[in-house]
Amino acid sequence: MLLCSTLLLAVGFGALSGVLGGVITDPTLVSNHTYDYIIVGGGLTGLTVAGRLTENPNIQVLVIEAGNDDRTNPVVYDIYRYGDAFGTKLDWSYPADQGRSILAGKTLGGSSSINGAAWTRGLKQQYDSWLQLLDPADANSGWDWNGMFSYMKKAESFTPPNSGQLAKGANSISSYHGFTGPVHAAFPLYGLSSKLMYGGPQEPAFASVMVKFGLVKYKDLNGGTPNCVSFTPDSNGRAFVVNQPRGLGSPVILRVAYLSPVESQRKGWTTLVGQQVTKILFNPSTALPRVATGVQFGTSSGKRFTALARKEVILAAGAIGSPKVLQLSGIGDAAALSSLGIQSVVNLPTVGKNLQEQTLSALGAGGTNFNVGGSGPSDVIAYPNLYQLFGSQASAMVNHITQSISAWASSQAKSALSASALQTIFGIQANLIIQDNAPVAELFQVTNYPDKLGTIIWPLLPFSRGTVQITSSNPFVPPKTTVNYFSVDFDLSTQIAAARMVRRSFQTSPLSGLSTGETVPGFSTVPDDANHGSDANWTKWIKSQFSSVAHPIATCAMMSRSLGGVVDARLRVYDTQNVRVVDASIMPLQISAHLSSTLYGIAEKAADIIKSGL
Structure with missing residues (x-):
């Protein structure tokens, strides 16, 4: 007042x-x-x-x-209401091409008030690459991993996992976190018993399968090394609230x-x-x-x-x-x-x-009668690099990338400055993927979506480029947002490879022992074969149902x-x-x-x- x-x-x-x-x-x-x-x-x-x-x-x-x-x-302060704000007055829902929309928070706190609260950081070399894109005079401007890491930690007040959370798979490395910043990061639940953190077999099983697929399981990926599978904390300024329990404090604060x-x-x-x-x-x-x-x-x-x-x-x-x-x-x-x-x-x-935006699909499988052991949110993410994701086809994909940079730059030039500028930018992006093993996809294990066992996937580093352009001088008319989804074939190839990896995960022990079989998309939609589904069938399914991740940048x-x-x-x-x-x-x-x-x-x-x- x-x-x-x-x-x-x-x-x-x-x-x-x-x-x-x-x-x-x-x-x-x-x-x-x-x-x-x-x-x-x-x-x-x-x-x-x-x-x-x-x-x-x-x-x-x-x-x-x-x-x-x-x-x-509650839609804002309660993480268990995640998704309820989408398409409401709390969401800009910017219209985009191919009938999609891009979510963005239209409320105090912006998108951080309606997002999923995952707390992760990128590859060190990705931040270092920002300096390569600036004028040489700005080489010491601090826009690199070392400079950014200190500021990311400055914002953070991290609570290490307690014994109950550690027993369920959570872990951390102290030097990767800040402890005095305004933004609280922790595993669910902080301030309460850890009973609501998932403790069933599904998350450890997913992590074990990813290790079998060649990823290393890390204690903590927030030190600039995301090429792994790891339990990840959440920025629970989005409070973990169930009937506003004691010990959590005011959700307004x-x-x-x-x-x-x-x-x-x-x-x-x-x-x-x-x-x-x-x-x-x-x-x-x-x-x-x-x-x-x-x-x-x-x-x-x-x-x-x-x-x-x-x-x-x-x-x-x-x-x-x-x-x-x-x-x-x-x-x-x-x-x-x-x-x-x-x-x-x-x-x-x-x-x-x-404009760079990512594309999301969700795969699911039915589950046996196991106890999921809590209510989440989910906290296990796999970040495979190109070699892990494409397996025996990785060398062919590396050749395809290096041979296609010029053509891709020409095809996307209208959405940037020029083909020559894009060729420079694409070269840096390609080196991050090929030389530095930057993860090219996210596999986010989820429980009870779209079935009891689920994994959400999206390509992380698309080469497709788009635009945001006003079409009216009326400021209340949304701009025309054109993502040009999948206009570079690598983006779709990556999403197909990620879908295949998830399909394989449902069929691989110990996750297979919890699964009663894939239901989304299911074998009637994408028939299984020696390649775990044809490119044509995966393409048809992905394009029919993908959504924007709501990570637009640039x-x-x-x-x-x-x-x-x-x-x-x-x-x-x-x-x-x-x-x-x-x-x-x-x-x-x-x-x-x-x-x-x-x-x-x-x-x-x-x-x-x-x-x-x-």
């Missing part, structure tokens, strides 16, 4: 001061007020940056979030890690919910670099308001939302924007290009301008003085991991860059 004196102070200062504080819904309370920083998007990265900037009591930050404050909604514990203390941090930023405002001078002065915001049925920024406007609206806001603001392909009646501010045609890529980058190593949009992007859209290449831990690291590093004045 706002104190009258605080409100009067804010109104009295008008445009001179943005002091208010707290989470608010009334746009008039911030209209025409001035803040040091305006952050567009109250998701994972936006709240992280705001939380770190407002550690300085003299800094005033306004966060504007299109969704509402749903922290008391647990949910939004950087905001909830401090919001009553940070008088310089105002979060406006239920309002969508419609464009960034710029100084009328057309000299480069362009200077942002604030933002315009509103609702589809209401009036528009303005808030002003003394220092910077920071985009944290996600890999679809951030390029959309830039394009609406006149930053993008000048010709395309002109056709919509939008005056060009910065001609930067690669805004919205280089639409405002942090790369050199010559390769098609949108932001530099300081996350500033090229040809602007004070507009930055801090979200998944800056990641230039996919990683072999879920995104949350990496995104917290990106936001932590961004906050330090901003505070240093770079």
